[in-house]
């Protein structure tokens with residue numbers, strides 16, 4: 162169960178590229194793990210390290226920013242590609258709490274919400290402003306569904322699927338919600354038509 | 358009785374049949390899942406949650422496991438040990454074997470003749486059937502929609518939900534109908550249709566939607582071709598690709614191990630043929646593509662929508678893609694030299710794909726310096742191909758004939774390209790690093806990939822097809 166989220170105030174790291182796929186977020190060779198912890202080391206691995214393992218200088222991901230830059234702003238169609246939940250696990254372990262884009266890929270969005278990484282889709286104008294101003298401080302408010310900056314330069318709204326929002330705000334457990342439907346599931350099973 | 362029932366789309370019919378608890382503003386629908394497929398990569402953490410919470414698998418009878426992503430495609434050594442890429446890969450396989458044993462789930466293990474890539478074996482065994490809801494912790498689950506099933510990829514948390522409750526929480530997606538009018542030209546395949554569609558609507562053109570494929574070119578497509586097309590619908594951002602079942606579907610399923618038998622098959626058939634979009638049903642969006650305009654396609658960038666006809670020149674692309682792929686806008690594709698060719702994956706590793714490749718390889722040699730890897734999608738396909746002697750055609754041409762698995766599609770098992778290499782691949786993703794760090798991937802049909810192996814550069818396969826039977 163993810164920790165409840167309410168308001169996140171942090172600085173941004175910006176990646177203007179569009180179509181950042183889950184193979185970029187965590188390359189497939191790191192998927193042989195059988196746990197969900199410790200994947201931060203693999204987050205954007207090939208953007209951060211050369212093939213010989215040496216760190217690449219000049220990446221947007223600076224070690225000293227990790228605690229203070231928990232908001233990732235990326236180009237459209239972020240998280241496209243595979244359904245690997247390792248992608249949000251890696252981003253969360255890298256200490257990201259929010260991903261902002263104009264469009265976030267559907268399966269990634271669902272996976273992120275289930276793990277307490279908040280996907281925020283905002284309007285193109287605000288998005289452009291954020292991309293042009295890397296490192297700015299933002300206040301992401303899940304209760305009010307708003308993104309703002311302390312100086313008032315940014316003021317945008319977003320939408321989160323209401324059930325996921327309730328899960329994140331109040332700590333409602335989706336597995337518990339499903340387990341509570343047991344009687345209805347049993348009734349469905351009883352009337353279900355099968356052919357073999 | 359109402360005189361005019363509201364016309365429904367195929368998707369709506371499938372959805373309505375599986376609603377356990379309807380969707381409300383506050384909560385998504387609870388949908389019952391008829392078939393849950395699992396593999397070694399996306400399931401371990403879900404089983405851990407089951408254990409932590411002390412939960413039992415609700416319907417082991419509706420759950421089937423296979424080993425495909427991390428498994429080697431080279432044979433065991435003299436001691437019987439399989440050449441796993443890493444100890445972690447071997448451990449992941451061990452863990453699925455143990456989890457299936459603990460929970461009473463049927464697993465098609467390494468020695469099982471039914472083993473193969475999850476989206477290949479489901480249809481092959483007749484587990485995939487029209488009207489079913491099918492999920493797997495894998496985005497290409499959309500493949501199974503070729504049978505008129507409602508099939509979509511889920512994350513590992515949801516794998517846990519399905520293990521525990523046989524249900525998922527879902528909001529109903531928007532719908533798109535893509536109609537392919539006209540007939541395909543000779544030498545043009547379902548892969549080319551898929552790439553042409555993605556190039557037209559974009560990698561996020563179907564974002565979160567259910568796409569129904571319709572039209573003359575779909576009705577005449579084989580089940581293999583329909584699977585290729587539905588498989589690739591995720592590369593347009595869609596969750597679901599579906600095609601209404603017809604006689605082609607029934608013919609494919611009749612007699613398969615898990616398909617209904619005898620009278621039950623007849624009863625099922627009647628129901629299955631009713632699964633189609635009613636006249637007058639409304640889609641959120643309609644797309645029309647003239648199938649007769651489609652030429653053999655390849656990708657040139659780092660997203661599947663960067664696709665163009667293989668007999669042309671590289672179009673303009675993003676600076677990032679140009680820097681990575683080193684293709685020059687305006688330069689003929691035929692000038693791009695190829696290092697490796699991969700024929701396989703859940704997109705194009707079925708018998709008809711291997712036959713199409715063999716038609717090109719027959720009587721020809723792979724260009725020296727080019728490595729060609731041919732990886733059947735399943736054990737059954739491997740055996741069928743060998744019974745026809747296809748493997749001899751590949752070996753005689755100088756290509757490698759491997760054991761089934763995902764192999765170079767995802768490059769988790771040790772099969773991969775080297776940095777800077779250009780790989781022509783029949784798989785579904787040309788993302789940066791997908792086939793190994795620094796590898797440049799070009800997606801194509803089996804014929805186009807095979808032709809590239811022979812020529813040593815990208816090439817239109819059609820002239821080579823002229824010379825074959």
Ligand code: SF4
Nearest residue numbers: 497702703763766767
């Ligand atoms: S062949 Fe490729 S796309 Fe298909 S299931 Fe395997 S890794 Fe995924």
